[in-house]
Amino acid sequence: MLNCNISSFEVLSVVLFSALTFGSTGAVLAQNAAHQSHERAQLVASGAATGVQHAPAPGAAGNSALTAFQRADANRDGQLSAEEARQLPAVSQRFEEMDADGNGQLSLAEFNKGVQKAP
Incomplete structure (x- = not known):
C-alpha cells in the first residue's frame, strides 16, 4: 500500500498555486471585458454602433469640419441642435x-453646406 504522508507545506503550496492560477485567469478575463467595453464605447462615439454614419466632407477642410460636427454632436444622433451648435x-x-429644412436641427449635409458658404 501507498504511504500517504503529505506535509502541510505541500498542501499549502498546491493551494497557493491554485489561488494564483485562478486569480490570474480572473484578471485576464476582467481586462478582456474592459477592453471590449472600451472598444464598444469608441464605436458608439464614432456612430458606427448606433447606425449613425458621418460622411466625410470633400476637401482638406472636410476632415476638420467633420471633426467639429462630431464633437459638437453631444448626443450622437447625427444632428446638431441649436444648443449643441453653441x-x-x-x-x-x-x-x-x-437649417435649410427648418426642422431646428442641422444635418451633416446642412452643416457642410453652411461651412462651405462661410464668409
Missing part, C-alpha cells in the same frame, strides 16, 4: 440660415 460660435450665429 459650441461652435460661427455656426451658432448662422444656425437658422444653415
Whole structure:
C-alpha cells in the first residue's frame, strides 16, 4: 500500500498555486471585458454602433469640419441642435440660415453646406 504522508507545506503550496492560477485567469478575463467595453464605447462615439454614419466632407477642410460636427454632436444622433451648435460660435450665429429644412436641427449635409458658404 501507498504511504500517504503529505506535509502541510505541500498542501499549502498546491493551494497557493491554485489561488494564483485562478486569480490570474480572473484578471485576464476582467481586462478582456474592459477592453471590449472600451472598444464598444469608441464605436458608439464614432456612430458606427448606433447606425449613425458621418460622411466625410470633400476637401482638406472636410476632415476638420467633420471633426467639429462630431464633437459638437453631444448626443450622437447625427444632428446638431441649436444648443449643441453653441459650441461652435460661427455656426451658432448662422444656425437658422444653415437649417435649410427648418426642422431646428442641422444635418451633416446642412452643416457642410453652411461651412462651405462661410464668409
